[in-house]
Amino acid sequence: MNIKSLLLGSAAALAVVSGAQAADAIVAAEPEPVEYVRVCDAYGTGYFYIPGTETCLKIEGYIRFQVDVGPDQVNGGASGNQGGTSDWDAFTRGQVQFTAKSDTEYGPLTGVIVLQHNGDNASDQNAILDSAYIDIAGFRAGLFYSWWDDGLSGETDDIGSPVTLHNSLRYQYESGDFYAGISVDELEDSPYYNGEVPNNEGVAVGIGGKAGAFTYQVTAGYDFDNEAAAVRAMGTVAIGPGTLGLAAVYASDPGAYYNAAEWAIAAEYAIQATDKLKITPGAQWYGNYGTNVVNLAGFGPNGSDADFGNDDAWKVGLTVDYQITDNFYAKASVQYLDGDNIDDVTTGYFRLQRAF
Template identity: 50%
Template sequence: MNIKSLLIGSAAALAAVSGAQAADAIVAAEPEPMEYVRVCDAFGTGFFYIPGTETCLKIGGYVRFQTDFGRDQFGNSDWNTWTRAHLAVEAKSDTELGTLTSVIAINGESGNGAYTYNFEDDGFEGLGSGSTSSFYIDEAYIELGGFRAGTFLNWWDNDMIGETETASNVTRFTSVRYVYDGGTFRAGLSIDEMPDYADWAGPGVGSGVDGIHNDVGFSGMVAATLGGVNFELLGAYDNAAEEGAVRAWLSAEVGPGTFELMGLYASGANAYYSKSEWSVAADYSFKATDKLSITPGAQYFGDYRLVNGNDAWRVGLTVDYQVVENLAVKATVNYTDQDVGKDEVTGFLRLQRSF
């Protein structure tokens, strides 16, 4: 046997062995391509596509630490400290009827002692002591093409830049509303549920078994933006109390800051506004530095707390400081002088991390 024959025989033997091993080999399946989260820029910053869908999602919120102060405002104490965790999830998608939106916003609050706000006395009432915590729905609603249904804050909840004025009650209702938004001009109408209205309506209103029941309220909004000037007019009628309120607000860019002027009138105690029969408020917010904003404000009340002849005035100062991106400090102090009752100094110091 020569060398050529030996090489050919060896090659044939190796081919046979390789073929036998190949027949017995297990072939691993190719991994499926991973779908990474995609940025959704159709509805603004912060949105991303839910993998496998055309729905855009945005997750945000804040953590707030705050100390409120005011003489005899918190039971036997002049101050109270509490913490809030706010989590908001917003989903949006395009449809043939417009943008479909859903929002879920949850608040969790924890503090020392339990207090409830008393509108008649313009302060907090102590209900207990010790550590307390609560979770509640801040907003939860569905919106399509200008129509919105769910639980959410009314237009009356939009306050001025500073923290001096009182421009509404807490107006979180379960409502159905429609808003026309033409950019420069906006208008809307809302039907709001009025539950257990006797809790805020004052002495003699809603007393008795037949007094505490659900009813409805109606609120409307007309607003316009022209250049650097914004105008908004609100009207509301509380069918349970058979009283109503109106509010006009003007905002304009003046010099290095923003000037705001607001006027209010209430025919009587109602769910939208019950602080006074009428009131005028103004503030001016300007940036002292890139991180520091200062807002002095003032408000005058006619028949404060709906007591005839009890006029009052309030002055205050709000300071906002941006420590770093998404971390801010807010401090406010207000002095209220009234014809009937004691004068008051109130305010708060807040630290908030937003995301």
Template identity: 50%
Template sequence: MNIKSLLIGSAAALMAVSGAQAADAIVAAEPEPLEYVRVCDAFGTGFFYIPGTETCLKISGYVRFQTDFGRDQFGASDWNSWTRARVAFDAKSDTELGTLTSFIAIHGESGHGGLGLDIENAELVGLGSGASSDFYIDEAYIELGGFRVGTFLNWWDNDLIGETETASNVTRFTSVRYVYDGGTFRAGLSVDEIPDYFDYLAGATAYHNGFGVSGMVAATLGGVNFELLGAYDDTTEEGAVRAWLSAEVGPGTLEIMGLYASGPNAYYQAAEWSVAADYSFKATEKLTITPGAQYFGDYELVDGNDAWRVGLTVDYAIVDNLNLKATVNYTDPDNDDDFVTGFLRLQRNF
């Protein structure tokens, strides 16, 4: 090989190396692989892993349109329409102390008030509370094992399948509670803050915090469910007890409930004592019918003012996750005129 051939070969080799380096310089780096959302089936349907974590999250909620009706129930009107949106976030993860849960449910409502229209003078005189949306936290709590702290609905908020009975006051409290869940047997104790306490006897808000203590024992045996609730309101020094029994009977579910209140309290004050029952059955695959009845002893805690109520609730599944509910109830107190109440509700769940 002569010198000329050697120089030519070396130049060609350098050009090849340079060309390779130039080509490498303009090649884009490969994108990192995407991390797709993974389904988390450890805690039920709808949960998925938050990317990069071992925490499972479920997002759910509904949009509800409802029209309520009843004599003298809405100021000068006998009916009112309103809308609610609910969004709930449920995050769960396993720990050495049990399941760690954080739950947030946000409500937005509109339509409970009026526009302040002066009909006689045909002018808008002001905006009522229902003219703008009202956003609030329905529930927000932390739970580890059986311990729960935060703001959430008490056991008293659970009632019968139908919409006829009055089984509690609004019982959303900021509480600390513990529940033992043995499957067929459950028991719990809750200490509840009652803020801006309403003085039932004076008929005015006393603007100080009170507290209550509520307890629950429940059992499930086959198709029979039993629950006993007790509560004590420290401010009024009154309490309430409620027993509930549910059983599969024939083509439907029979429920029976008994209630007692020693006096006005934050948990129950519709009557001194009461019994209620309903029977829910599926008339078709989409249609559920629930007749119900309730008797009140000393209705609204007025001596000698007994009352009775009968009603009917109808649930119809229009399509998946879109449901229609209608209820109508007739109430007849001893010391007042009888009256009819109810509502028509359209709700889309997700």
């Protein structure tokens, strides 16, 4: 075999091998398109589309550190209890809220879940469902705070229910700066008296709105088991460097919607000293202060006989809010309470809170 034949044969063999490899070559598949998170601006800032859906989601919350000061503090912030031997108690709270919204033929469909965890120390902690409800076309159903949870901006006023988080069914009409609504509330963990048991219900109504620099709210409720009605009026108006707030409340008997006194009036003036500093002095007067109610409220199986009595009381306080930087706040509050046939008491707290 001559060299020419050898070269021709080698070239033919290489061509055959090359053809086979070309036929069997593996072609890499193109990557599938990735669906990045899209901003949803239909419901305000902070919402984004859940990938693969047309539902908008917003995640927000806060981290709070607080030191409560007052007589006989124990787990004051985490569980709201007293009866210890210390005059101060520190606690930390973490809260996160998920809000989901989507368009329907009935208007926006909203779902809210609020999870809260309170820690008095490493071993004494409690996690709660702070709210969870469905909202559509003005109807709301689930676990949420009632209108009786509202109050003035400071910390002095005592014009709300002792328990304001209920399983409820509510309808609220809204038009511009006006709203009106009615709710049916399960008052299962609210105060009960006179031999009643914790299986209670109530009806509350609320109207409110804004007119220029003036805001107003009227709230009423009837507690069926305790046969107690309560009504409250509240308003604010911008005057000078701050906002004046006034409120009045009346209760026919101790009940779930109000049990601090037969009647009370409260006032405050929230001074916006700077863009970051707000100073709010406040005062309240209690007529027929509920000494028997406050001390003997039947949260256990033996609901006590309760009445408001004939004693009066008064309260003054000061609250200072300061924005350290964006989403980081400090608050300090001190309150003084005195009245007929009760010992005067001074309480307060200092709080740091980071919101997101």
